Amino acid sequence: MYAKNATGGQWKAHGRYIARESASQGPAAEAGFDATERGINIVARLDQWQSAGDERLWKLILSPEFGDKMDLIRLTRDLTKRMARDLDTRLEWVAVAHFNTDNPHVHIALRGICEDGRPLRLERDYVKHGIRSIAEDLCTLQLGYRTQSDVAQAQRREVSQQRFTSLDRAIARDKPIDGQSSHFPVSRNPAQLKNQYVIARLRTLESMGLAEAAGADQWLVRQDLETALRAMQRLGDRQKILAAHGVLVSDTRLPLAMFDLRNCTTLEGRILVHGEDEAYHRAPPGRLDVARSSVAACACGRLSSPSLCARGVSGLPSCCWSARTLSAATRTGGACSRAEQRGWRGPVGPSPRSKNSSHGTDRNCGPASRRLP
Template sequence: MSSISAARAHLSYLRRESAVEHPKEVELDVGSEVSSSEAPFEDRGKFYNGDDDKLNGQAFLEKSADDRHQFRIIVSPEDGGELKSLKDYTRGLMRAVEQDLDTRLDWIAVNHFNTGHPHTHIVLRGKDDRGKDLIIARDYIRNGFRQQAEQVLTLELGPRPTRQIAAGLKAEISQERLTSLDRDLLGLSIAGEVILPEARSAYDRFRAHLRIARLQQLQKMGLARSLGQKKWRLSEGLRDTLTKMGERGDIIRTMQRAYSAQVNRHIFAPFDPAQRPVSGKLLAAGLRDDGGDGKYLILEGDDGRHWYAVVPVDQPLPVRGGKVELSAKTGSPKPSDLTIDRIARRYGGIYSASNHVNADGPQSDAFLLAHKRRLEALRRKNIVSRKSDGSWTIPGDYLRRVARLEGKGISVNIPGRTLPLPPR
């Protein structure tokens, strides 16, 4: 968590978003103090934890102000509409997580009913019950929470019927997002290669059908290719690519809710060198339902397009219909970027460890590894590409691209209005 003001704004927005959409005449600034004194409908917008139904968000902020980090979790059970109480379900989930992590957890949650699918936002302190930094393994964050959520749901609603499970898996075959079938294939893969196991039972044959159908779909999407004899090669970065595709689908659905007519939809991409500033009328804003720090906004651009952008949660915005200007922030390249660019220019746009040594003399393994890791990170941002011999192709506008990347986001301007700085 970057600052107490961002944490305060995040909790404030969670409380407000849980009830209804903002009235059009209300400004969408979210820097106000957090409390539980406001309850639009029943328990909507009220924070709770494992013991109390009505909590003060400000008190939670004060005791967690010195935490090194926070965890933000969204619980969205597939059959959530059938639950008797989303609050009780969330409490059961957090008790199960406490058992897994072998510590009491300090958390606060709020239920959201602002979409067609009820869900819960949980903010978890970064301290365990001994006052030490809470460490959660990356795999548990990625898979453990999901598995526990499914088990708690099964305890309350009973096992899902076999036909329902089969229908859900079949529906995943054509989805343009990361699915359980993809996780299964990634689990089978070794160095990106999948060898499908022999089918020895009716269930195995069913799973084999699902895997082959999903692999064929991934091949159509350019994310897998058949090697013959039940062997497949998965695209490098498959998980990240499918995750981003799913996020884009979520963005489109968000824009459809805000503006149901067929419109020219675009995503404002501050890290794309081709992205130009955009101005327009604010149509909608709300909290992202992906656990991120930001909130989204949708503009009806002066260029006739509709734009989706993500800004800091404590960024003030005008009332709906107000004018907004967006542009990409520009940062500064890192020292390693200057070195990479200089060497690449000397060697025809190619950087490699050997070129580095030839240009600057002997270098430590750790120093060369740091440059390689930087390039790996930039490859995932599609700024550089790696060649089969381990060298790197560096674009001519490399420094401009990384400067935009280091700018870390979007600059928001509201014409004709001077805004106060967000609270600290």
């Protein structure tokens, strides 16, 4: 994932987000580290790179399954050192560790130029598989080989997570390479112990709107499963919503669900945030606080800001939201929308189909090596 040098201050804003104090457990201005130093001002560093005219900024997330047991700074430094060896160039980067989720992780901002001034190019396969393989090897060196208890603990935690997990990767292996339909079939035998967490995950995906029950122990799973889950992971960050728009969900216990607008005529609720991210090649999902006990993530095109929506202005005719004030407090399954909160309701047109993400075979460092979700 990368950000182009398109708008002034764009990379600086990304630096403010990843260095925010609540996520890094320390002063935001001193949250960063690189290959040799700590206490780096990430905001100033990224702004310096953009001002220098760099073509792009690579954005990587390092999220090991037992991040709470690892030295994440050491892991990041070892990873970038191995990457520099693979790419045959010195790499300039800055990173920050986040501890504000159940799964501690690291955001890495990698400068998009080589030491000789050429643009740094990362092949898709290297990002998707090569870096993962290196990281898994390094995790194994720190923690040792995985035990059966480690595997069970990791999968148990992944069952309810709103992100793309190793369980989803196992499910996606059933997807045909040239599948043309919007869903692909998945079946698992509940009598086999190894399937218990996969089946539990399929039921969770069903509650998220990403799978449909198709009979006993059979499901139809959306082709764009990985894309949808990664979008939900980004949208699920309450700190990002607060920092960007100052609007939080009415009830933090509400589940995040992916709505397929092709099968929906009307949504009613309160717009929390539009998933504007320069890394998307097309309009990302928006997020809506729905009065019907969930938070909707919708791929509905590029909308205008909430303030423009309040005046009935939208960037996409097929998804025009008209402003209204909710007349009374409404509670359904824990959801709450108050009269003073602004709500939007309107017709929903069909959304473009997402291009299918490719799924390759996971690369291991050994039969029981550490894995990244």
